[in-house]
Amino acid sequence: MPRATTDDRVALHWEETGSGEPLLLIHEFGGDSRSWHPQVAHFARRYRCLVYNARGYPPSDVPADPGAYSQQRAVADAVAVLDAAGVDTAHVIGNSMGGFCALHLGLRHPDRVRSLVVAGCGYGAHPDAADAFRATSQDLAARYDTDGAVEVARSYGASPARLQLRAKDPAGYAEHLRILAEHDVTGAALTMRGVQAARPSLYALRDELAAMAVPTLIVAGDCDDDVLDADLMLKRTLPRAGLAVLPRSGHLTNLEEPALFNGLVEQFHAQVAAGRWA
Template identity: 45%
Template sequence: MPFIDQADARLYYEETGSGYPIVFVHEFAADAREWEHQLRAFSRDYRCIAFNARGYPPSDVPADAVRYGWESSRDDLLAMLNGLKIDKAHLVGLSMGAYTALAFGMRHPDRVSAIVAAACGSGSPPSLRANFIRDAKNTAQAFLELGSAALAEVIGHSPTRIQLKRKDPRAWAEFMSHLREHSAEGSSHTMARYQAGRPSLWSFEAELRRLRLPVLVAVGDEDEPCVEASLYLKRHLPNAGLWMAPNTGHAINLEEPAAFNQVTGDFFSAVGRGAWRRGFADG
């Protein structure tokens, strides 16, 4: 298995295709396997890399909770690019992965050419903040007490996940199978340190307004926790566009893979041609 050695964790990755690099960054309830639709599509024209975050086997699962968090995730992405000798890449992130991609872009804009931020920002709106942090801490404890298989049933049947089961039962069953295999310890530490500990996107307003990278914000219209945050990103990122998929929940790349790939491919094509126009939020 291929790994990148980060300072305190080995990170498993998969690579396919050749050409300009795209790095895919997964969400909390997924791993690199949930990018399969995108890897198959984009590896025809691009060098595609998907990796498992720390806490997601076969990547290492550090026992010390302090070794998790959004800054560690951002630094792991840098280690991935450096380890694979990638000077600059497109980034595609979903949910937790989208947060990582944006945080990376704000910290290392010279290493990024474009960002797809999908299903991003749950828990960021001020009105939802306190409940999100409370629920994340409770979920972290539940992973330790009940295990991943039990929590998978809760997550997979949640209001923003059930859409996948209704649309594509086979894809949902595969997603659930992967989720049940996740490390309970790694998921607990990730939920407690990353999800509950990350700042709201609202706290990055100045940094977002200064970020000139092309950004495609993607969200499902039934992904209620992320709709307001996606609108916030559209309003504050000066070079962002917004795509909202109808009748779609959180796992937008799994629910609507063809549409997701089409919109993402068109975005990268426009960026490559210099045709992606600036938005109105010049700040």
């Protein structure tokens, strides 16, 4: 079982499938590396697919120190996985929390990134929503402490932007809830407090984003209301960004519409390789 050790001595579980150009996939808060199964099954035919569990998500380590969780740490962890795999540069795909990580990876380490797919990214980013998002995040963290992962999964998994998966793929939704219910309560609570609630607003990073030259595909579901304004801002700010909005889709576009999602990524990568993503 491959392990990547970070500079603060946290061990991260990672796996690889296939061969070819490296493709790093970074999971959302409500999932783990298993949430990328439809993408790994598809892209491993032509790519070396790398998936990992973020810190706080077993079998990766679960540090008990709240200071061990932050957006900066999340980016450093992604770099640690690339280093452990012996990868200099990779195509990167992230959803939600993983989308924020992918975007910050492009900002902080553009030399390690060939392209970015940033999906479901934008919760709490708008200045008008920031205070409410932080309060909701702190409340969710407290519920992990008091109610446990199984109980949180019932309510969090039934949030409006996740119900499109239930309508489209009941078996896939059941698997999503099972993964969510297996979250480590300490890791989930500290991730929610240190990474989600404390990350900087994307709107405060517009000058940096405007200078980032990494080819970027932004993906959103049209029913994922809390990300759409931020994604439009990203499209207008990032100099090499395109925006794909999937119809009748929520927060889990890679699971709800895997064929469409994979096709968009393939087309994006082909245009990048041909030098046509100007």
